[in-house]
Amino acid sequence: MYLTKTTFDRKLKKFLVNDEQATFIYINNFEVEEKWQHKELVSLPNISLGNSSSIVNRMEELGIFLAAEQDYVILKDFVDPHYKTYLNEQGFRLPNLLYVEENDPSLTITENILKCPKTIERLKSFGKDNVYLMPFGTSQLEERLSELTGIPLATPSAEISADVNSKIFSRMINERSNLEQIPGASCNSIQELEDSFSLLKHVLDNGGKLVIKEAMGVSGKGIVVIDSEKKFYQYLKLLKKSSQRNGSTKLSMVIEKWIDKACDINYQFIVSKEGYVDFNFAKESIVENGVHQGHIIPSRLDAKQLELLKKAAVKIGGLLHEAGYFGVAGVDAILSSDGKIYPNLEINARFNMSTYQTLIQEVCVSDKDAAIAKKINISTYNQLNFEDILFAAGDLLYSKESKKGLLVTNFATVNATRKDMNQHNDGRLYFMIIETNIERLQFIEDEFKNRLSTITGVSI
Numbered sequence: 001m002y003l004t005k006t007t008f009d010r011k012l013k014k015f016l017v018n019d020e021q022a023t024f025i026y027i028n029n030f031e032v033e034e035k036w037q038h039k040e041l042v043s044l045p046n047i048s049l050g051n052s053s054s055i056v057n058r059m060e061e062l063g064i065f066l067a068a069e070q071d072y073v074i075l076k077d078f079v080d081p082h083y084k085t086y087l088n089e090q091g092f093r094l095p096n097l098l099y100v101e102e103n104d105p106s107l108t109i110t111e112n113i114l115k116c117p118k119t120i121e122r123l124k125s126f127g128k129d130n131v132y133l134m135p136f137g138t139s140q141l142e143e144r145l146s147e148l149t150g151i152p153l154a155t156p157s158a159e160i161s162a163d164v165n166s167k168i169f170s171r172m173i174n175e176r177s178n179l180e181q182i183p184g185a186s187c188n189s190i191q192e193l194e195d196s197f198s199l200l201k202h203v204l205d206n207g208g209k210l211v212i213k214e215a216m217g218v219s220g221k222g223i224v225v226i227d228s229e230k231k232f233y234q235y236l237k238l239l240k241k242s243s244q245r246n247g248s249t250k251l252s253m254v255i256e257k258w259i260d261k262a263c264d265i266n267y268q269f270i271v272s273k274e275g276y277v278d279f280n281f282a283k284e285s286i287v288e289n290g291v292h293q294g295h296i297i298p299s300r301l302d303a304k305q306l307e308l309l310k311k312a313a314v315k316i317g318g319l320l321h322e323a324g325y326f327g328v329a330g331v332d333a334i335l336s337s338d339g340k341i342y343p344n345l346e347i348n349a350r351f352n353m354s355t356y357q358t359l360i361q362e363v364c365v366s367d368k369d370a371a372i373a374k375k376i377n378i379s380t381y382n383q384l385n386f387e388d389i390l391f392a393a394g395d396l397l398y399s400k401e402s403k404k405g406l407l408v409t410n411f412a413t414v415n416a417t418r419k420d421m422n423q424h425n426d427g428r429l430y431f432m433i434i435e436t437n438i439e440r441l442q443f444i445e446d447e448f449k450n451r452l453s454t455i456t457g458v459s460i
Contacts, residue, residue: 008280008358009068015272016154016327017132024134024154025072025126026095027145028060029110032137032350033218036162042190042243042251043214043222054105054417055428057112061412062356062430067095071134074119075412076103076112083386083411090407091400098122105416110141114148123149137161137350160324164349166215167254169323173344177315180342184210184256190239190249197232197255204229209258216252223290225258259342265299265333266354269313273326277317279310281361283354285332286374294374295354296438297365305341309333312343325349356409357432364403365434372441373432376449378414380425381457386411389429392451396444398434406433406448 010020037043063073064087073095087094100109100116113119123145132154135142138161146153155161163169168188174181183203185196193212203210204227212235214222226232243249264285270278284299285292301309313331320329330352332345357373365371378384389408390397398405410430418425429452433444449460 008362011270011278012328013154015270015276015278016134017130018273019130022130022132022154023070023072023126023128024067024132025074025098025123025151026063026067027074027109027113027133027135027142028063028066028351029108029136029139029142030056030059031108031218032135032139033165033216035139035141036137036158036165037216038252040246040248040250042239042246042248055413055426057105057108058412058416059410059430060109061410064094064097065092065360065409066351066356066358069093069095072096072098074098074100074109074113076100076105076109077412080386080411082390083408086386086390086397089400090398108141110135110139110145113145114141120148123151126151137165155327156325161349162216164320164323164325164347166252167213167217167346168215168252170344170346171254173316173319173347176319177312179312179315179344180340182256182259182342182345184254187253187255188250190236190243190251193239193251193253193255194236197226197236200255200257201229203257210255211258212253212255214251214253226255259334260337261334262337262339263300263335265301265309265335265341266295266330266352267309267313267333268328268330268352268354268358269317270328271317271320271326275318275321277314279313280358281354282306282309292353294372295357297357297361297369297371297373301335305335308341309343316344316347320347320349328352328355330354360407360409360432364398364407366403369404369434369436370438370441371432371434372445373409374430374445375413376429376431376452376460378427378429378452379459380414380418380427381423383418384414384427384455384458388455389452392455393448394451396448396451398432404434404436406431406444 013022014020067073100112101118104112127150131151133146133151134154138155138158140158143158168186171186187193187196210226212224224235264287266285267282268280282299284296286294328351330348333343335341396406398407408431414427414429416427433441435441452458453460
């Protein structure tokens with residue numbers, strides 16, 4: 001039997017609410033950064049990604065692998081019955097599941113709950129001393145939900161959460177902690193950005209590149225790579241036009257030297273209310289064009305490099321505590337092509353994608369195993385049921401006997417954009433593969449894609 005009680009679950013509740021027996025109601029409001037952004041700041045409009053928000057809003061199903069058996073997870077729609085049965089057969093004891101009365105695909109899970117009076121009333125019935133709302137990240141929407149239901153949040157305030165998640169805050173942390181910092185600058189106005197570029201232009205002159213990042217950018221949004229002076233001033237011109245439209249010259253960005261990397265690293269720790277820092281793990285991240293694609297376990301870091309990250313976690317965690325933050329923090333780092341570790345590119349003081357792998361990793365992945373967590377973009381014509389996945393994947397799927405194979409970790413995102421039957425639908429399938437070596441992981445992934453492609457109406 002898996003996922004009933006784990007070390008991570010106990011620590012999370014102990015550190016956040018000082019009660020290992022507490023009940024958490026998980027609200028997995030992915031891309032909460034969108035709610036932290038200040039509307040008055042100058043920025044460029046993000047390119048519309050069509051139905052991607054509907055897919056992101058169904059990523060909340062990942063939460064069934066994070067919550068303990070006595071906890072609750074609020075979902076936008078029902079779990080596919082064949083998927084639920086498969087998980088139970090493999091020993092996964094799922095948490096209690098609550099569903100909003102009407103799923104609006106365009107809304108985040110919190111927005112959806114706030115528009116469902118019956119769901120609000122259901123939550124009001126949980127008025128116990130040891131019940132808490134546990135969001136992916138806390139914005140004013142989750143604070144509003146807490147007020148309406150009378151259920152306290154297990155997290156710091158929305159204001160503190162927003163402050164410590166800024167890339168500008170991360171650069172300040174590096175300066176105060178004397179951590180290896182990528183050459184660059186924090187910019188709070190268009191003029192500061194232009195001045196900072198003048199100081200960094202020598203990087204371009206020497207054949208390098210610069211990168212500009214919005215302080216609250218997420219999932220590859222708000223990132224511009226600058227490979228020439230001409231491109232910078234084209235970007236600056238667009239910012240100034242945006243400034244004229246909204247009547248402000250304020251922005252929140254960092255400009256940094258582009259570092260050629262050997263790999264991306266994500267490491268996670270928990271900060272207690274008292275300021276104690278508990279290091280959880282370090283994983284190699286799969287990042288393409290600034291967008292997170294997955295994780296590889298174990299990372300290629302050696303013992304000395306891992307110890308460096310653990311020491312960085314203590315420093316970063318201490319300053320997060322000083323700023324009023326407690327809870328899960330994931331930090332993005334890089335190992336450069338010349339072997340140098342930059343231990344803090346940005347702090348994600350909230351749940352991370354790697355957080356949702358924690359309990360599976362703890363109970364299913366041994367020290368001798370290799371694992372990968374990824375997603376597949378999948379296009380379907382007809383409604384895809386998990387029974388179709390079971391039939392096609394067959395012996396590739398995870399089994400409790402071997403503790404090896406491919407485990408689907410989110411099926412809801414496959415059909416998230418579907419409005420009608422017999423129409424084209426773009427979705428995603430999230431999974432983890434646990435095997436004996438890295439080479440075997442790649443074989444399983446490739447074979448899985450091949451088998452999915454044999455399903456009528458499916459293309460990968």
